[in-house]
Amino acid sequence: KSIQIALDGPAAAGKSTIAKIVAEKLGYIYIDTGAMYRAITLKAIREGINLESGEEAGRLLADTRIDLQPSQDGQLVFLDGKNVTEDIRSQNVTNSVSMMAAHESVRKQMVKLQQILASGRGVVMDGRDIGTQVLPNAELKVFMSATVEERARRRFEENKKRGIDTPLDDLQKEIAARDKMDSEREVSPLRQAQDALYLDTTNLSIVDAASEILKLAEE
Template sequence: MVIAVDGPAGAGKSTVCRRLAQALGVAYLDTGAMYRAVAWALAQCAMDQASDQRMRQELPLLPLEFLIEAGRLRIDWEGSPLGDELRNPSISRMASLVSQRRPVRDFLTQKQRALSRGHDVVAEGRDMTTVVFPDAELKVFLTASDRVRAERRWKEYKEKGLSADLEDILRQIQERDAADSQRVLAPLKPGKDAIILDTSELSIDQVVEQLVRWAMEAREKALKREGSP
């Protein structure tokens, strides 16, 4: 069973999906980490500025492996797991750039679909409901007002002891929303038949509880289809 969750920045996708996967006892597929891993790998090989043709040829040859282990995504480089290397802010910025390259998206779409075979997964990412898993048993588009999302991000920074200006964060979110929704490659939008859930007035617990209910309903429907003659 695949539960695909999409939505704009600051909607709470990562936090909700981790807890949802834990509540259901299924794997959590962090597609953002996969993009950061590819960005890091391309930087190691001085390929981040390579042509689309070269990227398409070289990406499958990189010693980069994606695995589901104990319900979590594990990413190996040359047989050793990657960790802190992917948490560098510069890698996050690079991941945002390489995610706009079609060879990278095609490569990771294939990997993400492969990881879902043989595993029940909660897959979280910007194009999960539209491109990667358009036929997922449950598709959810999490959203919230731009002001609420900015306030959430501002609180996260404050809790980490980082200085941040709420209005600057709001402007950045609005600019990213516009860029994501207008891009040619995998624009930000709900997938067909995706359930749109506005979390502006909901707590994380309430969102997770609602998604658990929908997931159980989707699982029951899937089992009935499998058992029907």
């Protein structure tokens, strides 16, 4: 029987890497909800809309198509039909996404879309509010974290592989700032669901973290 797995936690905790492995092993689809918030943020920047205006942000999203498509090299993200998989990872988008994600007008539409994408199938969904808002009835909820130092170190290594060289110190500041905004916003702040299991991955390898979750999924 297929189940729904909600994977939440702060920035750069390894959620997407682990979610991808778990989904593949179980033959489920993987949905990266952060990529969806990044996509609408990219469009807002490109169109020069006021990121602080919930009204403008909501209107923009209502007129936008976001599609996720699995591929060999991971999930592809399409914005109004164009592949933006790389563009949504830019520093510019990363610095602005928490502001866009704080608008109720944006979250309402995103949550609805995410529920439709997950409906009636085996899914591993990662984000900030999956266990609390998007899939409150998910059979398995995991809240993953690691120390901010370790998360910055992982992001640093990941960037290096992509040819990006951001100082470790800057990464740590950016991650901490994003976590603060995501935890302090009024609408669906980053929280561990009451029935979620806490997984500290500071000293866990990717493989070990994934097999921990697979073990829980098979219980």
